Amino acid sequence: SMSKILKDGVFDDNKIQWTKGTNHTDTLRVLREDLSIVKDLIDIPIPKPKPYIIKKLLKFEEVLEFFNKANKMPFFVFDYETLGLKPYFEKSCILTSSFTFDGETVYSFPISYYEHISKKKHWNSTQEQRILEELKQLLTNSRSTKVMHNEVFEMEWSKVILGIDIINAEDSMLQKYILDCRNGTKSLDFLAFVNFGVTWKTYPDYIMEDLTQLPLEELLDYNAKDSIWEYRLYRLQEKQLNKDKVLLNCYKEQLETAETIAQIQYDGACTNEQSRDNLLKDYKKERELVEHKLLNLDCIKLFKEKYGKVPALRSNSKDIPTILFKIENLDPFKKTARGNFSVDKEVLTTYVGQSEFCELLLKFREYSGIEGKLLKSWSDCVFPDGKYHGSFYPVETNRLGSSNPNLQNLDKRKHPEIRQIIVAPDGYVLLIFDFAQLEFRVLAALSNCKRAIEAIKTGYDIHMDKAIEIWGEDKIKKATPKEVKTMRYRAKNEFVFPSFYGAKPKSVAKWLDISEQHAQNLQDKLWSDFPEIKEWQDNILKIYNKKRYVEIPPGRRRHAPLTVNEILNSGVQGGAASIVSKVMNKIRKMGYWIMLNVHDELVFCIREMDVKYAVEEIRTVMETKQYDFMGDTPLVVEGSIGYDWYNTFKIGEIL
Numbered sequence: 001s002m003s004k005i006l007k008d009g010v011f012d013d014n015k016i017q018w019t020k021g022t023n024h025t026d027t028l029r030v031l032r033e034d035l036s037i038v039k040d041l042i043d044i045p046i047p048k049p050k051p052y053i054i055k056k057l058l059k060f061e062e063v064l065e066f067f068n069k070a071n072k073m074p075f076f077v078f079d080y081e082t083l084g085l086k087p088y089f090e091k092s093c094i095l096t097s098s099f100t101f102d103g104e105t106v107y108s109f110p111i112s113y114y115e116h117i118s119k120k121k122h123w124n125s126t127q128e129q130r131i132l133e134e135l136k137q138l139l140t141n142s143r144s145t146k147v148m149h150n151e152v153f154e155m156e157w158s159k160v161i162l163g164i165d166i167i168n169a170e171d172s173m174l175q176k177y178i179l180d181c182r183n184g185t186k187s188l189d190f191l192a193f194v195n196f197g198v199t200w201k202t203y204p205d206y207i208m209e210d211l212t213q214l215p216l217e218e219l220l221d222y223n224a225k226d227s228i229w230e231y232r233l234y235r236l237q238e239k240q241l242n243k244d245k246v247l248l249n250c251y252k253e254q255l256e257t258a259e260t261i262a263q264i265q266y267d268g269a270c271t272n273e274q275s276r277d278n279l280l281k282d283y284k285k286e287r288e289l290v291e292h293k294l295l296n297l298d299c300i301k302l303f304k305e306k307y308g309k310v311p312a313l314r315s316n317s318k319d320i321p322t323i324l325f326k327i328e329n330l331d332p333f334k335k336t337a338r339g340n341f342s343v344d345k346e347v348l349t350t351y352v353g354q355s356e357f358c359e360l361l362l363k364f365r366e367y368s369g370i371e372g373k374l375l376k377s378w379s380d381c382v383f384p385d386g387k388y389h390g391s392f393y394p395v396e397t398n399r400l401g402s403s404n405p406n407l408q409n410l411d412k413r414k415h416p417e418i419r420q421i422i423v424a425p426d427g428y429v430l431l432i433f434d435f436a437q438l439e440f441r442v443l444a445a446l447s448n449c450k451r452a453i454e455a456i457k458t459g460y461d462i463h464m465d466k467a468i469e470i471w472g473e474d475k476i477k478k479a480t481p482k483e484v485k486t487m488r489y490r491a492k493n494e495f496v497f498p499s500f501y502g503a504k505p506k507s508v509a510k511w512l513d514i515s516e517q518h519a520q521n522l523q524d525k526l527w528s529d530f531p532e533i534k535e536w537q538d539n540i541l542k543i544y545n546k547k548r549y550v551e552i553p554p555g556r557r558r559h560a561p562l563t564v565n566e567i568l569n570s571g572v573q574g575g576a577a578s579i580v581s582k583v584m585n586k587i588r589k590m591g592y593w594i595m596l597n598v599h600d601e602l603v604f605c606i607r608e609m610d611v612k613y614a615v616e617e618i619r620t621v622m623e624t625k626q627y628d629f630m631g632d633t634p635l636v637v638e639g640s641i642g643y644d645w646y647n648t649f650k651i652g653e654i655l
Helices: 002-008 010-015 024-036 038-042 059-072 123-142 152-163 174-178 189-194 218-242 244-266 273-296 298-307 317-327 343-353 354-379 416-421 439-449 449-456 462-471 473-478 483-502 505-512 515-529 530-546 566-589 608-622
Strands: 053-056 074-083 093-101 104-110 145-148 167-169 391-394 401-405 428-435 549-554 556-559 594-597 603-609 635-640 649-650
Touching: 002 473, 010 556, 024 104, 024 515, 053 218, 053 449, 059 104, 059 123, 074 218, 074 317, 074 530, 074 608, 093 218, 104 218, 123 152, 145 218, 152 167, 167 174, 167 244, 174 218, 174 244, 174 603, 189 218, 218 244, 218 317, 244 391, 244 556, 244 566, 244 594, 273 416, 298 317, 317 354, 343 354, 343 603, 354 416, 401 566, 428 505, 428 566, 428 608, 439 449, 439 566, 449 530, 462 473, 462 515, 473 635, 483 505, 483 515, 515 556, 530 566, 549 566, 556 566, 566 594, 566 603, 566 608
Parallel strands: 053 104, 074 145, 145 167
Antiparallel strands: 074 093, 093 104, 391 401, 428 603, 428 635, 549 556, 594 603, 635 649
16 A cells, blocks of 8 residues: 555555655655655665773773773763663662764763662662762863753753762754754664664563663663764764854754753742642542532433443544434544544534533543543652752753653643643742743744734734624624633634644634635635735745755754645744744843743742842843844733732732
8 A cells, every 4th residue: 555655655545554644745745756866775785883991990090090091081971870760769860871982982981880680789888988089079060061862861860869960961953953953853762773773672651660670781881872873963963053143053052942941841830739639629620529419410321221321421432423413413523533423522522502411522632631540640640859840851942841740731721720720839839920922923923924013013902803703793793701712712823823824714714614715715805914924934944945944043944844834834833933942041041040931921939029120130131132033123011919829810910
């Protein structure tokens, strides 16, 4: 079937073989381009990497001699092997470390390694403390450049275990991110194979979770190879970046952002166990109430009579299609990839109004999801110090993503009360600043849309304006404040930005539940209001089709394959993310505790006595132009303050 796709293209009957949201035509083009050079690549011999020497330092005197040598070196690559991925547990420690100065000889030695069964340490406590002290001095000297692959990891561990900030840090993974940010291309394993044709032994997850299960010499060997390939990769990518000053500057900025991420992860976000428990009880009650109503519906009673069992309500249950299409006799309109009738969220939402079962089932799934996946997982992710120390990382547009847990996913619209689990410690308050219409401002600047820029300067709210066009002024006037807020949100996310990012009237009509003609009229008015943005769209698509990448201000590139949405979205979202990152870097250097990044929203933890000064200082930084690409388009932030992330007040009401 793949050969048929390569020859004939992608049609509806074979789209299920592709990831949802894929630009099938563009992906196929990239695949064909890649396959066209396979014949030539076959004739190229697999590279034979230069040999290297691993020196395992198992004697204390050897390790001290190494540090004496290392402190005189202007450059080295190093790597940690640790017990676990995060350093906030009682047993957290750096097991081993490896260093190379030239990519040919690597020195690998134990630090806090101990035998898995006996728990016997390689060094006595005096020797271990001396090695840790030597390591501190080496990583904080200003003479040498220190290279890592994913520096945030080593930085976070060094902050906790050594109590230091690594000086003059560089990162081979961030080099690759700037050169090519596509997913799946930045791991050391992948890059070592692609560039040098090498692989090395990998271990199952249960071993990686506790590397003391490996004999010391085997672990030292594993650690050493990381440093060798990190060094060679860094030097290779360094040459590529040095050829392009714009990309080199982007790399330097990304290094600063990595320092900020490490600091955010280290400082953590405080949470309140009582708030989590109370919310969990409330959601459990709601879920049980909805479940009780569900099981007492006539359609459920008929199902139990006919099939002799209580229907399963999970999302993949085969009982749900039976209830919908055989008992309630609803008309199916959508199929799964396997050809069965779909009962996903879209389908259930469509039947709301016709079926009380669908309405209650959606609520049941909603509360079950919050209770089971969200609040419980957020409880599991609290560290012994009572904080979340999640992971932040740049995604392809340069916006930061979050995991373990994803604190950016604390719903502020449908269930904003969940945010109360993030709290300020005693003597502190949370200060929240959110950029107002940041992506629209970036788009106005990039497209040099005079009308949009002037409208922004006068306080124009494009999302509210378009909400009025969509639903009519009378409906807006009669709506409650909450309903107006929802309509503005829908206008923003189902019309304005989708249109700016390439959505067609048919899609807009479906999202807004309006006629396709009405959607067409809305878009015609949008382009009449902001013609330069439409011209910018057309120009970006032409450049992408020619160069096969889209530029993200201030100069990074996102390469093919991309969907139309990604082509048009990347520069705007990426430009906004660049502004936010630069702002965070500046504020971090001022000594402020940045608790969370939620894209255009930043949450700070400020001492109560410093609030008034901090508000002015942080606001000034955030509203100052960070890049020339913004021209004279102003930046504005909206601020709020509170003891938790939910119960907040506008700054103007307090100060």
